[in-house]
Amino acid sequence: MNTLKKITYNCRRATFLIEKKSLTPISIKEQFELKLHLAGCSVCQLFQQQSLLINRMVKGHFFKKEADLPNLDSNFKQSLEKRIEAELYRK
Amino acid sequence: MPTEKGLEAGLEDLSILDPKKWVERYADYLFRYAILRIHDQDLAKDLVQETFLAGLKSLSGFAGKSSERTWLTAILKYKIIDLYRKESSGLANIKDLKQEEASQDDFFYNDNGHWKKEYAPRPFEELADPLRDKEFNRILQDCMKKLPKLWASVFTLKHMDDEKTEVILDELRLSKANFWVIIHRTKLSLRACLQKNWL
Numbered sequence: 073m074n075t076l077k078k079i080t081y082n083c084r085r086a087t088f089l090i091e092k093k094s095l096t097p098i099s100i101k102e103q104f105e106l107k108l109h110l111a112g113c114s115v116c117q118l119f120q121q122q123s124l125l126i127n128r129m130v131k132g133h134f135f136k137k138e139a140d141l142p143n144l145d146s147n148f149k150q151s152l153e154k155r156i157e158a159e160l161y162r163k
Numbered sequence: 164m165p166t167e168k169g170l171e172a173g174l175e176d177l178s179i180l181d182p183k184k185w186v187e188r189y190a191d192y193l194f195r196y197a198i199l200r201i202h203d204q205d206l207a208k209d210l211v212q213e214t215f216l217a218g219l220k221s222l223s224g225f226a227g228k229s230s231e232r233t234w235l236t237a238i239l240k241y242k243i244i245d246l247y248r249k250e251s252s253g254l255a256n257i258k259d260l261k262q263e264e265a266s267q268d269d270f271f272y273n274d275n276g277h278w279k280k281e282y283a284p285r286p287f288e289e290l291a292d293p294l295r296d297k298e299f300n301r302i303l304q305d306c307m308k309k310l311p312k313l314w315a316s317v318f319t320l321k322h323m324d325d326e327k328t329e330v331i332l333d334e335l336r337l338s339k340a341n342f343w344v345i346i347h348r349t350k351l352s353l354r355a356c357l358q359k360n361w362l
Contacts, residue, residue: 082276088347095321095346096328118284123350125287126357129303130322141195142204144211152212153186159219160182 082109086116090123180225180234185215189232193239200243200319202308210246214239244320244334251313251335259311267351284354287361299361306356314349321346 086109092098093106110117190211197207217238225234250256270282278284288295307315316335320326332342 083278084271084276087351088343091347091350092343115278115283118286119354122284122287122354122357126303126350126353127322129300130318131325141198144190144194144208148208149186149190152190152215153183155212156182156185156215156219159216 083113083116083119086110086113087119087123090116090120094124094127179227180218180222180231182215182219182222185218185231185235189235190215192232193235196236196239197243199304200323201246202304202315206246210239210242213242217242240324247312247316247320248335251311251316256312260313263311263314263352264348267348270351270355282355285358287357299357302357302360303353306353306360309356310349310352314345314352317342317345318349318353 086106089098089102089106089109092102098106110120193211193214194207197210198204201207201210214235218235221238225231229237269279271278307318310318313335317331317337320331320334321328328339328342331337332339337345
């Protein structure tokens with residue numbers, strides 16, 4: 073199998089390039105390889121979409137989804153406050 | 164309109180630390196910050212406490228260049244990276260890694276690297292409804308919890324915190340090649356986990 077054909081069929085390599093590209097500019101050669109692969113591979117196109125969705129979720133969820141996260145219990149907060157006060161007086 | 168002097172005084176106020184108000188103002192924020200990055204409530208609690216105590220010890224080091232919250236968050240962030248470093252070394256983690264890597268070798272055919280049919284991505288169900296959105300997020304967090312520690316650390320630092328790659332390589336003692344392999348493998352795992360659990 074020649075190199076070009078190899079890359080056209082290699083989804084492992086293509087998904088690697090998709091991940092790299094989402095974080096840093098990739099080389100001209102890599103861009104070419106990826107473009108060629110994606111043109112003929114709908115499964116990796118779907119992978120790319122889903123990968124970018126995951127990236128957005130990971131980046132966005134801290135601020136938007138704060139309400140879903142657990143709160144500190146008030147007992148723990150009270151003990152923390154006491155601890156801080158004690159430390160302050162020790163100085 | 165405030166005079167120039169008034170403005171200066173205002174800026175100075177911002178730089179005064181007020182530890183007695185820390186818990187009320189920042190404890191929940193810091194706790195959530197930690198939970199999202201380490202996925203363990205008890206550890207997150209410990210880290211919040213340690214952050215406040217470390218802050219108290221270095222009150223004089225506060226330069227007033229950032230807000231109190233930013234300053235405390237930076238202390239917490241260092242503590243999280245410390246934890247990542249400790250957690251991602253050690254034998255238990257190496258075993259974890261081997262298992263996860265082996266399971267991924269099933270995703271593609273060895274000879275040509277093409278997706279095996281049973282592991283190939285299928286479309287996710289639509290995310291149109293905000294409630295489903297929440298559910299998706301919860302599953303995503305569960306999936307992140309299941310990752311080998313080293314992968315979760317690298318992935319979180321890069322994707323959640325936009326950390327510079329060089330910093331991550333340095334902090335977690337990784338080679339650049341290794342870093343990209345981890346970034347790739349983590350996404351393959353996460354996506355597969357979402358596919359399995361998102362119905």
